[in-house]
Amino acid sequence: MLGILGLGEGRSLISAALESKKLALKTLCDISEAACKQRSKEFDFDHYTTRYEDMLSDPDINIIAIYTPDHLHAQHVTQALQHGKHVVCTKPFIDDLKDAKALLELQAQTGKKVFVGQSSRFFEPAKRQRKDFEAGEIGELITIESSYHADHRWFLEKKWALEDAFKWLYGGLSHPVDFIRWYLPDVEEVMGYGMISANGKKAGLKNEDTMHFIFKATDGRIARVSGVYTSPIQPAYRESGMTTVLRGTEGPARQIIMNCVMRLLIKRARKKPSPGAIVL
Ligand SMILES: NC(=O)c1ccc[n+]([C@@H]2O[C@H](COP(=O)([O-])OP(=O)(O)OC[C@H]3O[C@@H](n4cnc5c(N)ncnc54)[C@H](O)[C@@H]3O)[C@@H](O)[C@H]2O)c1
Missing domain, CATH: 3.30.360.10 (Dihydrodipicolinate Reductase; domain 2)
Structure with missing residues (x-):
């Protein structure tokens, strides 16, 4: 089951997930309640939270898709991996090379899949x-x-x-x-x-x-x-x-x-x- 973090461009994955026969959408998450409410209404999907921790600790969710601003990706990917989730992260995966080594090591250590949503x-x-x-x-x-x-x-x-x-x-x-x-x-x-x-x-x-x-x-x-x-x-x-x-x-x-x-x-x-x- 999928959880989506960041509901601006994250909208594209909400619409794809709701059409998908392969995965089910469990939770929408954004720090802004207004963004949660807007997407919830738009897609008639009422399961949302403003707390990332809720998705991280939900055992039903095994994939987290990250669409927060670029400079937050490294932190949000790290948290998802540390909680045993597979990750989809929109481009750019990170915006500072200093984060690359630790992320590669964490991915190898957890064995979880990390997919960069390089849509182009x-x-x-x-x-x-x-x-x-x-x-x-x-x-x-x-x-x-x-x-x-x-x-x-x-x-x-x-x-x-x-x-x-x-x-x-x-x-x-x-x-x-x-x-x-x-x-x-x-x-x-x-x-x-x-x-x-x-x-x-x-x-x-x-x-x-x-x-x-x-x-x-x-x-x-x-x-x-x-x-x-x-x-x-x-x-x-x-x-x-x-x-x-x-x-x-x-x-x-x-x-x-x-x-x-x-x-x-x-x-x-x-x-x-x-x-x-x-x-x-
Ligand atoms: N073609 C593509 O692949 C494509 C296109 C557009 C944007 N993007 C990427 O998508 C990401 C988001 O871009 P956007 O245009 O939607 O930006 P945006 O500012 O419109 O939306 C970002 C959302 O993240 C939320 N947010 C911010 N901090 C948060 C936090 N700590 N926890 C939870 N939610 C938080 C904001 O409230 C906002 O709703 C960026 O990394 C951008 O580069 C990719």
């Missing part, structure tokens, strides 16, 4: 690109260019976004970096720069919102990633939210993940072009 691998364009790659369509992989550019200034409204602990290096860049590591797992060197943009400074951000990095794998292949989060973007049909280009000996493969609203607008524009509109 399961988006349809990413799955199709992977399928083509595995079928050998692009030949031998030469290099990868991946990016995640999004106007996430709305995110700065969240209380934790302006805290010292909030880092787009982990929260945002984990998506395109994961695409690189999917194709080039043996990265041995990374170099690059990050900065706080003028928009980020104005908003009061404490950590970088604009980053470019180069990766080198043990076999000598290189890749690049970039993330830009507080600047306006071009319309999505010019510049998508998340992009991964694989360049292979037989050709390239480009994967574009757009947000749903842009998809809908493009679909409508295709059906009914208004005078002067660009038909895609």
Whole structure:
């Protein structure tokens, strides 16, 4: 049975769990009672608590899914493992490498499963690109260019976004970096720069919102990633939210993940072009 901690993005798992034939949802948990009540009403599911301890000590719950703010993941994963639970944790798994060793050791010691909910691998364009790659369509992989550019200034409204602990290096860049590591797992060197943009400074951000990095794998292949989060973007049909280009000996493969609203607008524009509109 499943318990879900953090009911913002945690909403996505509530809806999936309620549809699942494999697992049953037992408890929703959020420190905010208002969030508990909102989700309880939305999903007509009345078993919730504001105390994480209630889920940790519930013997019926064997999996805890963690959707709290990034900087709390290490602590919440640790508590779940210490209470003998399997863990699903949304990305980024942790936001500070100093926590990595102890968590790896604890996982090995408890033998419990830890699954990082790196959702972008399961988006349809990413799955199709992977399928083509595995079928050998692009030949031998030469290099990868991946990016995640999004106007996430709305995110700065969240209380934790302006805290010292909030880092787009982990929260945002984990998506395109994961695409690189999917194709080039043996990265041995990374170099690059990050900065706080003028928009980020104005908003009061404490950590970088604009980053470019180069990766080198043990076999000598290189890749690049970039993330830009507080600047306006071009319309999505010019510049998508998340992009991964694989360049292979037989050709390239480009994967574009757009947000749903842009998809809908493009679909409508295709059906009914208004005078002067660009038909895609
Ligand atoms: N594509 C994805 O996989 C994806 C998308 C969005 C967010 N996320 C991740 O999900 C996590 C949550 O993001 P969000 O956008 O929902 O943030 P949010 O601030 O909207 O929601 C976080 C929730 O956690 C609750 N919370 C905070 N501290 C808590 C505590 N100590 N105990 C219990 N509950 C607590 C808050 O009350 C809030 O309801 C982040 O790690 C984020 O990076 C992943």
